Amino acid sequence: MPLASRLNPQQRRAAEHPPGDGPLLVIAGAGSGKTMTLASRLAWLVQQGADPQRVLLLTFSRRAAAEMARRAGRLLHEALRLPARTAPPTLPWCGTFHGVAARLLREEAPRLGLAGGFTVIDRADAQDLMALARQSLGLAESERRFPLAPTCLAIHSRAANTGRPLHELLLASHPWCLEHESELQRLFAAFTQAKLQQQSLDFDDLLLGWWHVMRTPALAARIGARFDHVLVDEVQDINQLQADLLHALAGQGCRLTAVGDDAQAIYGFRGADVRHVLSFPQRFTPPACVVTLERNYRSTPQVLQASNAVIARAAERFTKTLWTERAAGLLPRLITVQDEAAQARGVADAVLAQREAGLALKRQAVLFRAAQHSAALELELVRRGVPFVKFGGLRFLEAAHVKDVLAVLRWADNPRSRLAALRSARLVPGMGPASVRRLLDHEGPLAEYKPPAAAATPWHALRSLLEQLRGPEARWPEDLARVVAWYQPHLERLHDDARVRLADLAQLTQIAAGHASRERFVTELTLDPPEASSMEAGPPQRDEDYLVLSTIHSAKGQEWNAVHVLDVVDGCIPADLAAGSAAEIEEERRLLYVAMTRARDELSLWVPQRFHLTQQRALGGRHVYALRSRFVDESMLAHFELVQPTAPEPGPDGVVDAGPVLLDLAAALRGTLP
Ligand code: ATP
Ligand code: MG
16 A cells, blocks of 8 residues: 555555454654654554544544644545545544533533533632632631732642642642641642532533543443554653543443654643553553654754754653664754854854755754743844744633623623623623622623613623624624724724734634634633744744744654754753752753754754743843753753854953853863762
8 A cells, every 4th residue: 555655664664554353552762753643553553444534533632633634635645545625525523632621521411410501610710719719718818828810720730630639739839838738638629619509610620521531431431432443643742541541431332543752742731651651551451552663754864963962861761762874964063152142143143144045944843841032033024024823822712802802702602701700891881890799699690780880881882792793693703803993992092002912812813713603612712822923023824935944842753854943951940940859950951952853954952041031930030151051961962963152252340251261160160079
């Protein structure tokens, strides 16, 4: 078959693993073709007669799922010799664990005692609810400092995702909260109660809900009967709950295939644990078949050697070192620059030079540890008119105006959502806190609620909007246009930069058209928000050329011909020096490995000697002298071409900057430390 001729023998063994032989795990390093193998397997299964409607494809984003469906579709086209214009089969069940959970719960809602119109709330909303519960229990005023809402939510979420008892979890990760254990229990009960009352589920509830379904034999059988095959990419980043879900699906007769790389596990901070993958085969009887891949097809030997050197220092590792047959390329560059401004200029220069040399912007990417690290570069790119798109970081959906519009849609769908009601009602001029509270406590039809006289007209407008949205004339996506039309005067009243924000809402309207219904739109957007785009440049058209800026987390699974990694300094990678446990530091090392292995041909690691810290802890920010990341130590320098800055420029006060000298001194000192 033409499909298979492109795969190497191990890949082929995985792609054509007979479903009857039990679950399959492909565990292999970066760029070894795991995703490609999974897509080939999907195509092979369909070719063997599997029904694409009954395949569940779990990936880490909708974008990744769409990409996989595209690849599999292309393979199928070839394999089945479909006429050029016929569309490849569609895969209705692909997405993230959370997205699939939301859909299953909604479809099964009547059998779960759950209102089908439940609202999915994002982390920010969950945090607001937690804060309200904390306040209503009087914990905010307690004498001994009670953990703040974000901490409470983090603890709650970790407990949900790892299934560990609260006491054990506090001991391990939040020992200073141990004295509050019983209050935390009370708080979590109130938090759950509030969500139930408002028919709102947060991200953790979705997985928990699905898990409960799988524990009820009759329901589990219904879910199991929907799917013949379950395919999972990036399985190293699943948590306990997700591992249990896969196991339960397999128990219902779904044929399981999972691919992943333990060296790329980067979601430990959300409760993921690579041990789930490693213990994966043994959880099944007979144990899952394990296929390993060791040949890398992505990178030049030089890029691969440098990446291998970085990951070789990892404390724990299971996958083998990769090899490649690609022709020799350039050494990766380790570029030291004065500061972040020089870094931004340097990256922009390099990217434009590459484009001059014929490499499209789209084939290049700039990666960074945290979304704010690209700020200087973004300004530089805007200044030079270089179009770019940014992935990860501040999400479009976190913007106040987008949240406002979504709140009205949510309230329309779920009249019991106090959060949505609160956010919507606050937009009405003349509604003070007391009137809003009265509204939240109001039972019965909205028409019976009496607003304060000053708010009568604008309240009436909101009320009739809601009535329209809930009434028989509701239409999608026209409903969104109605909400935006209602919202526009409020937007102009509340924000100086209404014009820019309106452009976001126009984009939202565009996205809306691609969703089948209001409820699917709101849920899917909450779960898997569109990535933020550039500030002024606006979202480039699909066929235009643009540079990709991405957090390392959002770059997972992708590849570019040229990759720049910003701020390869201690304090950025690893992120926080003081607070990191050994396990967290190891996760940061894997993060650098993920970044480096995105490159096909050219890789540049940038080391600014001074950078601006803008973390909450250093309010207002400050400059610090940085050291090259500890993950690139002396012994690895041979794998790089070292690029040093030219003569030091005078500092802001006219004095020659002592930075580089200090840096050498500090490096020398560090060498003597354990
Ligand atoms: P990651 O760990 O980063 O997710 P991966 O293991 O999923 O990587 P893929 O993205 O599937 O790797 O493949 C990496 C590159 O190698 C892709 O460009 C893919 O097309 C190519 N590739 C994979 N297998 C083969 C093969 N057998 N022959 C030629 N090219 C291949
Ligand atoms: Mg992959």
